[in-house]
Amino acid sequence: MDYILEMRNISKSFGDVHALRDVDFAVERNEVVGLLGDNGAGKSTLIKIVTGYYHPDSGEVYFNGKEVTDLSVANARKLGIETVYQERALAVQQSLWRNIFMGRELGNRYGFLDVNGMKTKTEKLMLGSMGFTSSAVAPESVVETFSGGEKQGVAIVRALYFDAELIILDEPTMGLSLSETRKLLNFVQDIKKAGKSAIFIDHNVFHVYSVADRVVVIDRGRVAGEFMTEDITLDELMNKMYQVAQTGHMD
Amino acid sequence: MTSQVEEKAPKPIPQKRSFRRSLTIFARRYGMQIGIFFVFLVIWSIFIIGAPKTFLSREIYAAFMSTIPFFAIMALPLTMVVIAGEMDLSFGSIMAVGMLMFVGVFQLTGSVALAAVFCLVAGFLAGLLNGAIVVLFGIPSLVATIGTQFFWRGVVLVVTGAKPASLVPIKGTFLHSGTVGRIAGYVPSQMIWTIVVAILVWVLLNRHRFGAHVYLTGDNEDSARLMGVNVDRTRMLVFALVGLAAAFAGLVASLEVNYFWVTLGEGYLLRTLAAVFLGGTSVFGGTGTVFGTFIACFIIGTIEAGVVAIGLTGFWTQLIYGLIIVVSVAMQAILRKRLA
Numbered sequence A: 001m002d003y004i005l006e007m008r009n010i011s012k013s014f015g016d017v018h019a020l021r022d023v024d025f026a027v028e029r030n031e032v033v034g035l036l037g038d039n040g041a042g043k044s045t046l047i048k049i050v051t052g053y054y055h056p057d058s059g060e061v062y063f064n065g066k067e068v069t070d071l072s073v074a075n076a077r078k079l080g081i082e083t084v085y086q087e088r089a090l091a092v093q094q095s096l097w098r099n100i101f102m103g104r105e106l107g108n109r110y111g112f113l114d115v116n117g118m119k120t121k122t123e124k125l126m127l128g129s130m131g132f133t134s135s136a137v138a139p140e141s142v143v144e145t146f147s148g149g150e151k152q153g154v155a156i157v158r159a160l161y162f163d164a165e166l167i168i169l170d171e172p173t174m175g176l177s178l179s180e181t182r183k184l185l186n187f188v189q190d191i192k193k194a195g196k197s198a199i200f201i202d203h204n205v206f207h208v209y210s211v212a213d214r215v216v217v218i219d220r221g222r223v224a225g226e227f228m229t230e231d232i233t234l235d236e237l238m239n240k241m242y243q244v245a246q247t248g249h250m251d
Numbered sequence B: 001m002t003s004q005v006e007e008k009a010p011k012p013i014p015q016k017r018s019f020r021r022s023l024t025i026f027a028r029r030y031g032m033q034i035g036i037f038f039v040f041l042v043i044w045s046i047f048i049i050g051a052p053k054t055f056l057s058r059e060i061y062a063a064f065m066s067t068i069p070f071f072a073i074m075a076l077p078l079t080m081v082v083i084a085g086e087m088d089l090s091f092g093s094i095m096a097v098g099m100l101m102f103v104g105v106f107q108l109t110g111s112v113a114l115a116a117v118f119c120l121v122a123g124f125l126a127g128l129l130n131g132a133i134v135v136l137f138g139i140p141s142l143v144a145t146i147g148t149q150f151f152w153r154g155v156v157l158v159v160t161g162a163k164p165a166s167l168v169p170i171k172g173t174f175l176h177s178g179t180v181g182r183i184a185g186y187v188p189s190q191m192i193w194t195i196v197v198a199i200l201v202w203v204l205l206n207r208h209r210f211g212a213h214v215y216l217t218g219d220n221e222d223s224a225r226l227m228g229v230n231v232d233r234t235r236m237l238v239f240a241l242v243g244l245a246a247a248f249a250g251l252v253a254s255l256e257v258n259y260f261w262v263t264l265g266e267g268y269l270l271r272t273l274a275a276v277f278l279g280g281t282s283v284f285g286g287t288g289t290v291f292g293t294f295i296a297c298f299i300i301g302t303i304e305a306g307v308v309a310i311g312l313t314g315f316w317t318q319l320i321y322g323l324i325i326v327v328s329v330a331m332q333a334i335l336r337k338r339l340a
Helices: A043-050 A073-079 A096-100 A115-130 A148-161 A178-193 A205-211 A234-247 B004-008 B019-050 B058-083 B091-109 B112-137 B141-160 B174-180 B189-207 B209-219 B221-226 B231-257 B269-278 B290-309 B316-339
Strands: A003-014 A017-028 A032-036 A058-063 A081-084 A166-170 A197-201 A214-219 A222-228
Touching (some): A017 A197, A017 A222, A043 A197, A081 A148, A096 A148, A096 B209, A166 A178, A178 A205, A197 A205, A222 A234, B019 B290, B058 B189, B058 B231, B209 B221
Parallel strands (some): A032 A197
Antiparallel strands (some): A003 A058
């Protein structure tokens, strides 16, 4: 199998809480994997290990077939892993361009910033991908003033701008309107068309089912089951999810 | 480096931004700075009208340029600490620690240059220690620096036995003329240094990655971490820079009077902090400007002389300090909401 990401026997505890126990998880090249599970099932913990934010207590992470031992947020981004976080990870008092380039500002090797370059690129992204055609938004605009959907747009465009191999979307539809959600799901389909991979996390089974090639169900820190979406109907998936929530296993 | 994003997007016609909208963005960006500059102009005008003889003479400005730098040099980097969402109450004591090192090294080696270097390094390290305590132990900086403030003052008192040291032998050296000499017999060197520090801090904050990370850290620490900003290193460094500046300010203040008093720095705590907040830096972190702090230092620094010059007794000084600070900060809070 040609995996872009493979994780083996991942465990992670926070004090007495076993957030993940011996989890195996993989994403194939050009595959969209839906990650489903209840609140506190361990989805976000798993994701934050992929992005280098948490370090697993045990287990191995392979990216493009090579083991990665020093996974930090900066290293993960260098490898081509980009994330749209549930909490959006914006600094709302700062301008749009500072948010787009947060943590990887353009500049020279002495650390001096290319402010104009960042502003110009932000302007281009705004008009092109973010769909901010209104004259109310400028690269200098402070993100605090944006609507929920606009903020999400910033977080998504930021992930897509940098040439990502694997894009992780953690509860991206939270707080979005219907039309904004539709736009977002189209985005995920575009990722697939562009030959990239994605992990799509959501509470909403409908959203996940409609865009994912494969669904992985996580419950209480374990992988409870996985399905190809073409092999299972939405009703069956719903029933399975319900059963997992009740009993902790599929059958 | 990009990407599927730009290519597939249709090319929309960029709309011209309306004048009104540009004005809003401008006001939002510079509103606080314009506001504080306006306050400065008003107070200055009152002083000129109330005491024209004093405030239209050269001497008063020479005096301001000699004394304001003592705390302005610290207030500028302290602005970065506050923007990063932190607080430092220990810089007054670090001023004295730096000078303790200066006097010690000078007595040992007789080298002014070496003494100055050790003084600055001591300040930097003392500041770094503040940062380390905050980052490694997760102690709120307000608490940590109350602790180090007492500790460093204690070190100075124990080592010196509270005895002051004369710095008269430094007079006539390059260090003395380079830090507190008078340029063209009028402009105190420390004023030039204050401007240099202001420019350095401005460049760091606005044109360097470090400054970008200072704003991001103070705005939303979790977001900054998720996006790969090294929050801990940023924090440690802002404290270290205040320590460095405090040691330098202590050197300048001591050389100006040719004496190292063990109480050096004790009077600077509140007015330095006041300058940062009066300058529009948010106590919650994430926003603040070098220009605001710079102007606020001059507001704070001129009030005392101004109050006396317009014929009020010195007792009025603190009352007027308080009034200006409370009114200005309240104005800023309203302005911030309006511009949001």
